[in-house]
Amino acid sequence: MKNKAKAAGRAQVSAGVLFTGQQLLLPMIEGIVQSRRELFGWVQQVGMSAPRELFELDVAELTGPKGKHRADRSHYRWGTAPNVLPFGGRRIVIPCPRVRAVNGGEVQLRSVAHFRGVDPVPARVLNQILHGVSTRGYHKSLEAVPAAIVARGASKSAASRHLSARMSEKLGEQLKRRLDQLELVALMIDGIEIVHRTVVVALGILADGRKAVLGLYLGSTENAALCTSLLNDLLERGLKLDGRLLCVLDGGRGIRKALADVLGDVAVVQRCIVHKKRNVLDHLPPKYKGYVSRMLTEAWRSASAALARRRLNTLLRWLENNGERGAAGSLREGMEETLTVAKFELPLALSSFLVTTNAIENLIGTARRISRNVKRWRSGEMIIRWTATGLLHAEGNFRRVRGYRHLPLLKKALRAMSPRLDRTKEAA
Numbered sequence: 001m002k003n004k005a006k007a008a009g010r011a012q013v014s015a016g017v018l019f020t021g022q023q024l025l026l027p028m029i030e031g032i033v034q035s036r037r038e039l040f041g042w043v044q045q046v047g048m049s050a051p052r053e054l055f056e057l058d059v060a061e062l063t064g065p066k067g068k069h070r071a072d073r074s075h076y077r078w079g080t081a082p083n084v085l086p087f088g089g090r091r092i093v094i095p096c097p098r099v100r101a102v103n104g105g106e107v108q109l110r111s112v113a114h115f116r117g118v119d120p121v122p123a124r125v126l127n128q129i130l131h132g133v134s135t136r137g138y139h140k141s142l143e144a145v146p147a148a149i150v151a152r153g154a155s156k157s158a159a160s161r162h163l164s165a166r167m168s169e170k171l172g173e174q175l176k177r178r179l180d181q182l183e184l185v186a187l188m189i190d191g192i193e194i195v196h197r198t199v200v201v202a203l204g205i206l207a208d209g210r211k212a213v214l215g216l217y218l219g220s221t222e223n224a225a226l227c228t229s230l231l232n233d234l235l236e237r238g239l240k241l242d243g244r245l246l247c248v249l250d251g252g253r254g255i256r257k258a259l260a261d262v263l264g265d266v267a268v269v270q271r272c273i274v275h276k277k278r279n280v281l282d283h284l285p286p287k288y289k290g291y292v293s294r295m296l297t298e299a300w301r302s303a304s305a306a307l308a309r310r311r312l313n314t315l316l317r318w319l320e321n322n323g324e325r326g327a328a329g330s331l332r333e334g335m336e337e338t339l340t341v342a343k344f345e346l347p348l349a350l351s352s353f354l355v356t357t358n359a360i361e362n363l364i365g366t367a368r369r370i371s372r373n374v375k376r377w378r379s380g381e382m383i384i385r386w387t388a389t390g391l392l393h394a395e396g397n398f399r400r401v402r403g404y405r406h407l408p409l410l411k412k413a414l415r416a417m418s419p420r421l422d423r424t425k426e427a428a
Helices: 001-061 108-116 120-131 156-176 223-235 253-264 273-281 286-302 303-322 325-332 337-346 348-354 358-370 380-395 404-416 419-427
Strands: 075-087 090-101 149-151 184-194 195-204 211-219 245-249 268-271
Touching: 075 184, 090 108, 090 120, 108 286, 149 253, 149 348, 184 223, 184 253, 184 358, 184 419, 195 223, 195 358, 195 380, 211 223, 211 273, 211 380, 223 358, 223 419, 253 268, 268 273, 273 325, 286 325, 303 325, 303 337, 325 358, 337 348, 337 404, 348 404
Parallel strands: 184 245, 245 268
Antiparallel strands: 075 090, 090 149, 184 195, 195 211
16 A cells, blocks of 8 residues: 555656646747747748839839939839739739830839749649648648738649649650760669559669669550660660660569660670569578578679579579479579679679669659659559659769779670670771
8 A cells, every 4th residue: 555655646746747847848839839930920021022122123223213203204103913923832912013114005024024934833842742742731831821912822733733834844854855975884674563554764873873864664564565665765865885784683574575675785684683582582481481591692792703603503402402493493594694793793882782673673662652642643644744753853862873983893894795896886
């Protein structure tokens, strides 16, 4: 009983301390909220007064000071009229002065034309959407405007129109930009599935270590025809292939066939070791997965391609001896292509980047995250718009690849595989 009484007393003391702390903090929080509200109101007043002052300067330049006679007057004030101008991610209606020429006809003020021409609202809508705001909640994400101001252009339908306009602009940038100036050393291709449609994406690794989204193509599945269309589009937009090109793939047959059809022996294929390990382990019972996973990792981390090949062959025999022919067949298929980069003997920082498709998978993950708020996909064009927007957003945050300072070694190794192409270039 004494212990229960002591515990109850401690609980009452804790509750009292908590209540006292709340009473002390609440006025501080209310003060912070009120200060923020008043500061934002002041900023809005300054923002609203700035265009009015610009309008008045333009009027004074044309008509002279207000209330003073001018014998050589060419324009005169002609009252005001409401105008719709962008402000704070929406459009507001504010009175703008009007000016009329003496010989007839209204004159457009330069400042009014400027505010109309520079419209940041579509960009603001896109920025909010990229940060996870839905078009339905766009108006709630904006700061409130003064009660005396008539605001519009922040509804769901208006936000959708602004978003479509801005995304269409970005889509044009993505699909039409020329690739002539890009010096490519590696290529990654993968697909993203959206509502039973597939968008195939190409990511390029440039000679200076930068990554660039090269293009995308929409189809029904990740088949050879779709990938062939993407590769042909890249070539038509000026993608240069001066020699062999390292192509890092996840093992999809459609992509592999398209590379063979379009690029031929120019493509040097590296199979993603992450996908290969996953495929092998999917054929195994749980009791073998840990051991096989360790053996694969050790093999691909070997100091040379020859040692890696011996370890993989040893694992193949072990799988066959233990009756796991499905896993053995999966490992045997394309096994040599998992060692392509290892044959180049590149530094670990660069080689570990080039043996997986993690870079393009992360890119596609960003595109998938950007489009997660879409509830109703209306057309293929809409799928392309959203995917392109997500890819360009991710491209803006790209860093150079790991070990990019060693990319000249990769270029040298690829050139050594292309004696015929080198001789042709020298003869030209």
